[in-house]
Structures are given as structure tokens and as C-alpha cells.
Amino acid sequence: MKMKNNDIRICTSCHFLFKGNPNYGCCPDCGKPTIRDADDKEMAECWYFRKIFAEAKPA
Numbered sequence: 202m203k204m205k206n207n208d209i210r211i212c213t214s215c216h217f218l219f220k221g222n223p224n225y226g227c228c229p230d231c232g233k234p235t236i237r238d239a240d241d242k243e244m245a246e247c248w249y250f251r252k253i254f255a256e257a258k259p260a
């Protein structure tokens with residue numbers, strides 16, 4: 202598991218973005234296990250759309 206200064210994940214199935222939680226083995230939205238770390242661009246979109254699931258606060 203690589204260390205990053207964020208823990209935003211993305212579901213590649215439904216593109217739901219959420220704050221990473223080790224308890225999530227699958228997407229909290231669609232339930233599929235198709236999740237991976239979001240890249241910088243996706244994280245920017247995450248803040249833009251506010252499609253985020255935890256108490257991450259936008260800068």
C-alpha cells in the first residue's frame with residue numbers, strides 16, 4: 202500500500218469518488234470492487250463536484 206498525502210479513491214465502474222477507508226473493499230455507491238486510488242485530476246474533480254463521502258474539507 203503506497204503512502205500518499207490523501208486517500209481519495211475512485212470507483213471505475215460508476216466513478217463515485219470517496220474518501221478512502223480501509224474498511225471499504227468495494228464501492229460504497231454501487232458495491233462493485235472496482236476501486237483504486239484517484240489521481241490528481243480525479244481528485245480535483247472530486248472537489249469540484251463535491252461528490253465525496255466523508256468529512257474531507259475542500260481547501
Ligand SMILES: [Zn+2]
Pocket residue numbers: 212213214215216217228229230231232233
Ligand atoms: Zn461504484
